[in-house]
Amino acid sequence: MEAVNLFPLFLSLKVATIATVCALVVGLPISYYLSRSNDKISDILDSLFTLPIVLPPTVLGYYLLVLLGRSSPIGRWLEEAFGILIVFTPTGAVVAAFVVALPFFVKTARAAFASIDEQLLNAARVLGRSEWDIFFTVVIPLSWRSIASATTLVFARALGDFGTTLMVAGSIPNETMTMPIAIYDALLAGDKKMANILVLIMTVVSIALLYTMKRLEKRMIRGENDAVRRH
Amino acid sequence: MLYVAIKKTFSHFQLDVNFTIHKGVIGILGPSGCGKSLTLQSIAGLQQPDEGIIQLYDRLFFHSDKRLHVPARYRNVGYMFQHYALFPHLTVYENIAFGLKKWPRKQVQHTVMNMIENVGLKGYENHYPHQLSGGQQQRVALARTLVTKPSILLLDEPFSALDHHTKQVMEQQFFSYLQQHFSGIVLFVTHHLEEAYRLCDELILYDRGRVIQQGKKECVFHEPDNVQAAKIVGCKNIFPCTVVEKGDEVIGYVNGAQLIVPAHKKKSGATYVGIHSHHIRFVDDAICNAFPFRIIRVASHVYTYDVTIQTDHFILQASVSEEQWRHMHNKKVYLPPEHLFFLREGG
Numbered sequence: 001m002e003a004v005n006l007f008p009l010f011l012s013l014k015v016a017t018i019a020t021v022c023a024l025v026v027g028l029p030i031s032y033y034l035s036r037s038n039d040k041i042s043d044i045l046d047s048l049f050t051l052p053i054v055l056p057p058t059v060l061g062y063y064l065l066v067l068l069g070r071s072s073p074i075g076r077w078l079e080e081a082f083g084i085l086i087v088f089t090p091t092g093a094v095v096a097a098f099v100v101a102l103p104f105f106v107k108t109a110r111a112a113f114a115s116i117d118e119q120l121l122n123a124a125r126v127l128g129r130s131e132w133d134i135f136f137t138v139v140i141p142l143s144w145r146s147i148a149s150a151t152t153l154v155f156a157r158a159l160g161d162f163g164t165t166l167m168v169a170g171s172i173p174n175e176t177m178t179m180p181i182a183i184y185d186a187l188l189a190g191d192k193k194m195a196n197i198l199v200l201i202m203t204v205v206s207i208a209l210l211y212t213m214k215r216l217e218k219r220m221i222r223g224e225n226d227a228v229r230r231h
Numbered sequence: 232m233l234y235v236a237i238k239k240t241f242s243h244f245q246l247d248v249n250f251t252i253h254k255g256v257i258g259i260l261g262p263s264g265c266g267k268s269l270t271l272q273s274i275a276g277l278q279q280p281d282e283g284i285i286q287l288y289d290r291l292f293f294h295s296d297k298r299l300h301v302p303a304r305y306r307n308v309g310y311m312f313q314h315y316a317l318f319p320h321l322t323v324y325e326n327i328a329f330g331l332k333k334w335p336r337k338q339v340q341h342t343v344m345n346m347i348e349n350v351g352l353k354g355y356e357n358h359y360p361h362q363l364s365g366g367q368q369q370r371v372a373l374a375r376t377l378v379t380k381p382s383i384l385l386l387d388e389p390f391s392a393l394d395h396h397t398k399q400v401m402e403q404q405f406f407s408y409l410q411q412h413f414s415g416i417v418l419f420v421t422h423h424l425e426e427a428y429r430l431c432d433e434l435i436l437y438d439r440g441r442v443i444q445q446g447k448k449e450c451v452f453h454e455p456d457n458v459q460a461a462k463i464v465g466c467k468n469i470f471p472c473t474v475v476e477k478g479d480e481v482i483g484y485v486n487g488a489q490l491i492v493p494a495h496k497k498k499s500g501a502t503y504v505g506i507h508s509h510h511i512r513f514v515d516d517a518i519c520n521a522f523p524f525r526i527i528r529v530a531s532h533v534y535t536y537d538v539t540i541q542t543d544h545f546i547l548q549a550s551v552s553e554e555q556w557r558h559m560h561n562k563k564v565y566l567p568p569e570h571l572f573f574l575r576e577g578g
Contacts, residue, residue: 127330
């Protein structure tokens with residue numbers, strides 16, 4: 001039996017991790033803004049951020065190709081100014097995973113932020129704290145549990161993306177071929193054994209990840225309760 | 232001195248108030264949704280009025296013509312929220328120290344521990360808000376505010392979250408503590424009549440976003456200026472009347488009945504006459520203001536009865552003691568002239 005090429009697994013984990021970090025950095029301020037405003041602009045933005053959930057992956061991939069391809073202004077600018085290529089590169093896979101997964105983060109985090117009592121924020125304001133400070137000392141501590149589960153969700157979604165990644169990054173072996181694409185590739189080539197092995201690996205890794213997150217979350221909750229009980 | 236003259240328009244509501252306060256405990260009394268809390272929030276900087284001026288002593292907080300709106304965090308205003316708004320993820324100590332971020336650490340510890348002892352929460356500094364009783368939570372909220380040495384104290388229904396039994400005790404403690412530790416203006420919002428009367432020196436009556444009367448609490452309660460004000464201070468007997476002056480008396484004609492009122496109570500433009508239900512008496516006979524009656528409805532309370540009375544001319548609400556209740560039959564209902572007051576229409 002030939003050795004199983006684990007490159008797709010590591011690529012997938014890498015892509016999902018980077019996409020998740022990006023989703024956190026971009027998603028937190030956006031979700032906070034959406035949770036605290038009620039105007040037309042926020043409604044439009046909200047629909048825009050929900051769109052990737054609704055659109056077929058191929059449509060999403062097509063948009064990204066048009067928007068970020070070498071012939072597009074943005075794509076050309078990225079290439080000329082930074083030497084960054086998006087299409088058919090691992091970077092493209094990150095972008096695809098990020099766009100696909102971001103809505104899940106924004107949805108969850110927005111709901112968590114919206115459930116925070118406005119009076120708590122007002123109390124902090126009256127006590128002399130800036131908005132920036134309030135975000136880190138009141139908002140985040142009160143919603144970190146939802147943010148943690150949103151992050152898990154984003155990671156899982158990014159890890160499993162197929163369609164959009166295939167459109168944007170392609171399926172170049174040992175370069176842009178992520179786990180889901182490798183499985184499809186193996187099946188297409190009639191290599192059922194390979195497909196089975198890859199599916200098994202993917203399943204085990206996913207279960208292990210989700211379980212670890214759950215344990216971590218539980219331990220933190222327990223730690224919190226203990227801290228309360230000790231006094 | 233606090234000067235407030237602001238306007239703010241919403242789709243279904245308009246706030247348009249104007250008042251000046253010099254010192255003491257001032258109550259804003261009015262039905263819910265009349266703009267009381269909105270006024271407090273504007274003073275604190277949590278809401279921005281459309282136009283007007285807010286000035287505390289020599290500091291301008293808001294001035295629409297000068298495009299000035301000092302953010303809440305720079306106003307140094309003490310604000311106690313209706314449900315206290317304690318940070319649930321912080322301990323009592325951390326809650327109270329929250330407003331002292333810029334202080335040196337040593338000083339914070341000393342000040343906060345002192346404050347905790349002051350409000351009688353020693354030993355609770357590491358508790359979380361949900362582990363405290365309502366009264367204790369209230370004290371944390373007060374301590375958290377007073378520790379920042381605010382220049383004015385705004386209280387938004389501070390007792391509404393307490394149950395009836397602890398309320399009266401807490402009121403007493405709260406205000407005696409305030410008197411010892413705070414000398415500035417206290418602006419106190421409530422929709423509770425008796426609370427306002429017990430705790431405030433001066434009252435501002437609100438109705439649908441406007442100030443309808445301001446004055447010493449005794450004046451406001453016993454001599455409301457207009458119909459809306461009378462309703463807010465709990466007057467249940469308000470009748471349209473025609474006013475006729477006659478020597479040193481004024482006569483109000485209500486539906487053909489003659490009500491005699493002392494001349495000094497005369498009020499220009501008055502078209503209504505009112506009397507509080509607890510001022511109504513029952514007598515065998517009197518020179519004036521006495522009428523035969525029959526009882527149409529009785530609602531009994533723990534110690535008093537609310538009686539609805541019908542005379543030939545009008546229907547009255549009287550609040551009578553058990554003693555009075557037993558002896559009121561076969562008597563006449565008497566509206567003492569000194570307790571009658573004239574009212575202007577509207578507010």
